[in-house]
Amino acid sequence: MSLTAALSYARHGIPVLPVHTPDPRGDCSCDRGAxxxxxxxxxxLRHGLTDASTDPRLIEMWWARWPAANVGLRTGVAMDVADIDSAAGWHGLTHLLGGSLPAGPRVRTGSGGWHLWFRPTGFGNRVHLLPGLDWRGAGGYVVAPPSRHAAGVDYRWVRRPGDELPAGPGALLALIEGPPPPAARHRPIAHPDRYAEAVLAASVERVAAAPAGCRNDTLNRAAFALGRFVGAGLLDQGDVVRELEAAARRAGLGRVEVRRTVRSGLTAGRRTPVDPSAPLLRA
Ligand SMILES: [Zn+2]
Structure with missing residues (x-):
């Protein structure tokens, strides 16, 4: 049953990884047990997150070996997740968003918490955004339905994902982004367009030189950062796509993965454009 789910997540472009399983007493299937x-x-998997894959042959191999494996999903590629693990987290987020939570996909976790799914933001993990609230983004993963929690309860869908995930609400994104670094706070940029070009050049270099294991994350972060400049009209989207895709291909990433990551990073970045008159011009 968890294989079927794993394959279905992978078909939707979400990298899957097999996760340890609790036994009926709540002890872990790993060597440490209780x-x-x-x-x-x-x-x-030995390399954990970086081995996560959408390749159905790999996934079938893993589940042939561990049929009861819990299903882990890498975040930051096809979705980010708001991870609420207590009533305080639920109320805090509800309050932040003006009284209600977004009507997007929602998982009830085995510990009695909730996972809310959003489009990828390009941001990495953030722990304790609010009491009881973490963010799982680039470089993170979540345990997904129909996995079993050590408490003996299965993760289950309250509302399944539809065609498109909701964007992270602005107030939540602002919380994830955090305050601007103090040095940049009062330093307006003299030539925003030249600055944007420099950021593009530096980003392309970083992507081309990214070591295996960090390539997709680096690309995702770069696309998001550059998308913010595109959103502000300081860079041309066509240029950014062309340069990023070429750099990522040079780094050894596959065409399909590159296209998807660039597109989702740019789209997310464009929604929070940099303000050329003031402080937030950081990449
Ligand atoms: Zn364990």
Whole structure:
């Protein structure tokens, strides 16, 4: 059953990884057993997150080996997740968003919390955004339905994903982004367009030189950062796509992955354009 779900997530472009499983007593399937401090929540693969894949042959191989594996999903590629693990997190986020939570996909976790799914923001993980609220973005993962929690309860969908995920609400994104760095706060940029060109050149270099294992994350972050300049009209989207795709291909990433990551990063970045008159011009 978890294989079927894993394959379905992968078909939707979400990299999957097999995760350890708790037994009926709540002990972990890993060597540490009852002593494991994250029973049923950590990857079975040696390289964990970086081995996550959308390749159905790999996924079938993993589940042939571990048929009861919990399903881990890499975040920051096809979705980001607001991870609410207490009533305080639920109320805090509801309050932040003006009284109600977005009507997007929602998972009830095995511990009684919730996972809200959003389009990727380009941001990485953020722990304790609010009490009881974490953000799982680039470089993170979540345990997904129909996985089993150590408490004996399965993760389940309250509302399944439809065709398109909702964008992260502005107030939530502002919280994730955090305050601008103090040095930049009062320093307006003299030539925003030249600055944007420099950011583009530096980003392209970073992507082309990214080591295996960080390539997609680096590309995602670069696309998001540059999307903010595109959104402000300081860079041409066509130029950015062309340069980023070429750099990522040079770094060894596959065409399909590159196109998807560039598009989702840019789209997310464009929604929070930099303000050329003031402080937030950082990449
Ligand atoms: Zn364990």
């Amino acid at each position: 002593a494991c401090d994250r029973p049923g929540k950590h990857p079975r």
